[in-house]
Amino acid sequence: MIHDFTYFRPGTAKEALSLLAEHKDDCKVICGGQSLLIVMRQGLVATDNLIDIKRLEELNYIKFDSTEGLRIGATTTHRTIEKSPLVKEKYGVLVSMENRLASIQVRNWGTIGGNLAHGDAAGDPAPVLMALNASVKVGSAQKERVIPIDDFYVDLFETALEQDEIVLEVQVPVPAPKTATCYSKFNLLSSDQGIISVGASVTLDGNACKAVRIALGNAAATVMRAKKAEEILIGKTLSDALLEEAGQAAHDECEPVADIHASEEYRRHLVKVFTKRMVKQAWEQASKA
């Protein structure tokens, strides 16, 4: 059963942040609750105060500008992102990621900010956003700051958020020319999180790989970059041998944990297979861009 708590529903972000400043020592922020309510019901999280920021309309937006890139407010639901023509046109990979995130019911209620702040290494958005070189804008009653998503995840279910901070916005830069990003996951049920997931962004210069970002989901305590695999790809042209080498590097550098659903060995194997597949897919799309 869920431990009793005091429920706050602030009307503005300012009010939310001052409530948070006041209760930060014993408080959880809820923004959709699709992850939090599960752990609260399981008794893994018990809090005396719950601050619900889901209805903060000032944080519910999707904007694009050709220099700044994409800005998604924290309270924007997954479904809104999935259905946004703007996102579809400029960052199609986010739409395909959202399409496979849990179920429609969850996407209707869960938010991008809530998802990122939950800090689950198996979450879908983070590896895609990491491949897209995104940043997270966070704020407290005192100040705002922007954290590159590479630095946002600290440890298992632990983010760089201070106790008095909330996620305000996701910022995705404008991709370089000849860039494509792909994402996929291996899951047991369609609505599941990935046993592992891989996001890959490839930028080409002619036929050669100019830049690449590979992000692995659920392959370690946090979402992680497969930097050794990336190094192997830089400056090279596409071949099966190259993909094999990069896939093997990702296989070796990830740190998955075995659980009842899959062994460590199988997870590493899947990281390799999906790294190869996503890099190849992104590479081919970039070459056509």
Add this chain to the structure above:
Amino acid sequence: MEWFLTVGQRIPKKDAPLKATGNALYIQDLRLPGMLHGKILYSRYPHAKILNIDTSKAERLPGVKAVMTGSFASALRIGFMKDNPPLKSGKVCSMRDEVAAVAATTPEIADEALGLIDVQYEELSAVFDPIEAMKEGAPLIHEELGSNILKLPWRFIAGDVEQAKKDAAYIVENTYTTPWVTHCCLGTSGCIAAFDINNDLTMYSNTQIPSLAQKDYVDALGALGLKNKKVRVVQSFIGGAFGSKLDTYSYEYIAMLLAFKTRKPVKIVFSREEEFFATSPRQCTITRISQGCTREGALTFREMEMILDNGAYTSWGATTPSVMMLPISSLYKVPSIKYTAQCVYTNNTYSQAMRGYGNPQATFAIESSLDQLAEIAGIDPLEFRRKNANEPGEITPQGFRITTCGLKDCMDEVASRLDWTGKRGRNKGRGVGMASLIHVGGGARVYKSDGCGTIIKMDDFGKVDVFTGATDMGQGSETVIAQMVAETLGVGIEDVTVINNDTDACPWDVGAHASRTTFVAGNAALGAARKIRDHLLEIAAKVLDENPENLDIKKGAIFSTKDKEKNIAIGKILRSAHYSAHGKMMMADYFYDPPNENFDRDFKGNLSVSYAYGTHGVEVEVDRETGQVTVLKYIAAHDVGRAINPMLLEGQIYGAGLMGLGYALGEKMIFEKGKLRNGNFLDYKLLTAKDVPPVEAVIVETIDKDGPFGAKGIGEPGLVPTAPAIANAIYDAVGVRITDLPITAEKVLKALKEKEKRT
């Protein structure tokens, strides 16, 4: 050609509007004045002595009305072998053992009180593997029995297997294993126990066996010293049962004891977590099978040895080998059969009935092995199956008298819809597979009676009330029974009300099991409806001055088939019956007990009046890099006698097919040292709407002579052959044979890698 107005029509379930609008009252919704909430404290260890239980703190918590341990009603035992005390004292034998219980004014207080009960245990060494449990010196679950092997002599012999082995041209042997899976009813288990001032008991429950539960409760009251008390069972709407509510469980007796002690109604409703770990799953099995055939591919023998993990206590799960015998003895024509099964106590959860009742486990082994045999005999699996298929008029080694049998038709439907010859044997990552089934389709004489009673009465306006013992747990028996009655009495489906949830009003029925309700309750309803019809026609004959044999009823009117002028509305006949001198009440009863047979000591006998057949075929794609199996096409052809309601029938096939797919590819209760590790819907991989491949249900009608309007049962068959059909298709696609369910991607990949190493 007969034609019907209601039977055979695609009529939505009568209770669908109530359910869709949230107006159906489930056990969760029911409240009685003064009602308390009961909660159960479960064991912390799989096997331990209980040294002491201190309930004093819990008792002092405001709002707590009773705290109970095994010392209360310690003589009470429940279950098939009466080896299970509702509250344990002395020792615990599994993680789901009930150690104490609380009744309080709110569920929250009851929950808090559980946390205040201090139990001291001394851990005992435990055994979780049935093979280990069979060994000399293994920890004994029930010391007084002297062995962990249950004294249940499951053994069926026909012909001469030893000789057949010597004579066979081809023989295959393999071992197959199946996991625990659970029903995942959306409506969790629950009840409210309420005593009146005479100590008569009313149980509000979502049981699927009201009459047998009533007897269990009467017996329990007797054990409490309450002799000759009346028990009434009132069923709420049932959110699925699938066999899980085919027995009575500790929680029901605990509610009863708490109600008795507090003199208040006590409600216990399982949380989802309890529904996972404290209800009884389908038993896991280890099966060694050997089959042989002649050079031409005629099956000559089938030998099977099975070990079933019984868990710590015994429910009806221990009797599933009796149903496993159905396919073992009688799926395909096999002259020599040898089957033995042992049920073994362990410190795991105890098993129970689940849709198919042992048949899915046995059929997985038989139909997987059959494909292996076909391969070494060099015969196409479809041709091999057709050659050995059952036929009408056959008497099987177990003594089943096969009346109608559409097995070959089912195979042919599957083969043509799958493009069997076009797609099979290419081994390029895509493949097709099939498997068939036999199940009881005309009741099953498991108990001394296989009967169902029905009372029908009509009011002055032509409305019909049908009082049946048969339970509707979501399968739609209410609608199917109403259709048959409406057809017989010439009224509309909307004119028929089915009352099926109160032992004070409804006649006796042995329970919703063995796919028997349409057949048995249908025949019972038909028997009563025909009596009323005869009464109506008799009265109408006088009024219309016509021979009753020339009269028919349709659309609310009785009319002469000879003279169109002679007709009268049913309501007029009814009113004249009620208002005339020497008036007559329009009511009839009927008890139908099918002419089937209990097994004899050798497990021979015609268990069912009719047998259901079917064949499932699938096309799969296997990702060789990940091992992932995708079902591209799923054809499920069933010999159903007659489809009384094709819409509901397809629903049964879709639902069962989905359960079968889960069993084949992903569902498994994962226990570690007796503790369930995946007791929630995140970790227990129940397929969702997003995971459903297209299932094509094919209805083969054979119009059974004994079935109501020719119908046979269909409740269980739809999940029986799914897993072997998929295993066979995977073999066709990539050449690996998975013998251990569920067939996860990781297992397939491992098998692929091993195959690579070998070649």
